[in-house]
Amino acid sequence: MSTDNTKRAVLKPENMTIYEAMDLQALFSATLADFKQIEVNLSQVVEIDSAGLQLMVALKNDALEQKKKVVFTAHSLEVIELFELFNMTQFFGDPVVL
């Protein structure tokens, strides 16, 4: 599939731990290759660890580099907690809705 500039992808990953990291990496990089706008809905994320966080950072960085848009939305409580622990809310710059 070639890059479609108008299409927008919505991902809704479940847990984002080291156990899912391989799959997530594949999913993220495939999606980033095909879409210009990506929304990652985090509402289903019950478990997240540093591996998951790193992938989020990598996705965000890559998107910035390629001038594509990635937004993380609907942060679950667990994600918010991790962001707060690591002071990362500002890094992603997405509005965190309670």
Add this chain to the structure above:
Amino acid sequence: MSNDLEAAKQGFLSEAGDLLSAMEDALLHLENSPDDMEAINAVFRAAHTIKGTSGVFGFDDVVSFTHVAESLLDKIRDSEITINKEIIEVLLRSGDHMSALVNEVIANDNEVCTALLETSGALILQLNVFMQLTPTEIIINESTENRIETLEGDEQIASNNNWHISLRFGVDVLKQGMDPISFVKYLQQIGRIISLSVLPNKIPSLDNIDPEACYLGFEISFQSECNKEEIEAVFEFVQEDCDIRIVPPHSAINRYIELIQALPEEDELLGELLIKSQVLTRNELQNALSDQQNKSKTGADKSIGEILVDQGVVAQEVVGAAVEKQQQVRTKKNVESRIVRVNSNKLDELINMVGELVIASASASLLANKGNNPELEEASGLVDDLVDSIRNNALSLRMVPIGETFHRFQRVVRDVSGQLRKEISLVITGAETELDKMVVEKIGDPLMHLVRNSLDHGLETPEQRIVAGKDAQGKIHLNAYHDSGSIVIEISDDGKGLNKVLLLEKAIAKGIVDAEQVLSDDDINNLIFHPGFSTVESVSNISGRGVGMDVVKRNILALRGSIDLESTEGEGTVVRIRLPLTLAIIDGFQVGIRDDSYVVPLDMVIECVEYADFNKANDNDKSESNYFNLRGEVLPLVKLKDHFNYSLVENEQNARANIVVVHYAGRKAGLVVDQLMGEFQTVIKPLGKLFSKIRGIGGSTILGSGEVALILDVQQLIQDASEQELKHVS
């Protein structure tokens, strides 16, 4: 002002109320166990959150006062100051004052009257005495700028004590089953993370990333009592793979410079982070870096504390604190979201509707039963069941545990016993007993009166108690439990009890009773509920004005409850309040007299028996007998037909009669009725004032058929039965 802001303020008001009452509980707890860190933390949290939220709203007067209390609490938390009775006393008053301030700023739009500001000043003085500060450092009546400066001054000192930890985790950390998250969380347990920055720049792009490797680095500014070894021990398991540098507090700048240069990231980036962690100022960093280049040692002996005086850093600090506070508010909201606050009017409306629903469904099921259509009957039976559970659920929404009301008295008991120089402890049991919210609200004042009475008149001074051979510490016991559809609240003390002789003398002197009248002990005790009765010679400011007990009684009666008092001279007094569980809908038992229906609250019904003696009694001319032999027990009877003055009708003896055995407050009686009609959900409708004189009727309700049934006031009927019994005996 926008509605949102107004709503947020109201939210703050109620949150502050909750926090302050938690703080009060914790402080009272600390009085007995001053080492309880959990309680100290609770007090600190309350003060901290109130300060934070007030800051967000811009309530400067609240912030400046709460800040002083918080600083003291912080010192207590860090074990620099040991908490004692005097500190608790002042903190309790500070809590009261915070509550007053918060109410004031919200009611008056951030204006605070001078009287409150004076109290602020006085309390701050006292708080500062504990912190051994000189009066010049006190923040009162100074301009806003000055206030902030002082505030900043304190933050400086805090920053001075920070450790700085630089972490670069090894690539294999995650694969080994360890996660940086847990280390950071553990650090939180052994101290306070002042600031934390993640270094994400080592994370490669998605295509090059090893999803199971760790690329994270952290710069952490950390406050803790631990020594270097203890902090290092946190990272014991990962030490080999990781680059961990720990810089102790009060280090000179060049330690940081070394750190910056030793780590792989660019100098500028790390410098930025250190500024962000408020360890270094931008100027100082630049100077230091250039100094370093010039091989000059001027920066070497400067301590961080001096550097932090720089204005830029201070401004950032204030911003940082604000962010931290917002996060706290958010965390709290997440917890609260499990509870929905509902306007009580909406609940009342719901209950009203459920009441109407009960009546309507009764009427529907009546028609269904007449209609001879089994399917319809079945359907209506199902509806009845559902309505029944809706009713129970709706009513339980209004039920709240009485514990909160009880716990308020901890403070009252503490304060009053201090004033009266008595040693009194409050014991609370049955705090989880639930009752209607409205009843809880209305019971507060009467309870307060009774507790104060016990404190003032019931309990003796320690000396008197020792002479009487009792423990020097008096005891007040608040207890609540459910009993046959009512809730019973007991206020008991182990004090001197009522002096019956004195009571009787007083009553005779005031003309309440005649000198010749013979009164039982109970009657004498209950004289104190008579209007205008007080046995205390001197009126204290706590109680004894003689306006109390009759008002208490009136309030309780207005709630369809009852109050009685038991007292043994020298041993103590028990006041027992009985209240109906709910004021809206009850399970009733419907009985009939001739063509009229009456309802008895089902909870009070024990059993029904046939009035077998009825016809026989007539033959033997014993119809006047007001007793019944219930399996060898004497049961006083209330003949409702006589009680409500039904006129005699011929041929009546053919009718069967039944006895409904009811109990209330431990006494039993039998109600003689014509028919038993079964259970029935009863929506209580109040009777008009016109009928208030009729004895034995508590209210009315509407039957499914649309007819009105009267609800019997069992308490009154039983009382009448026992009175008649007494008359009969004498």
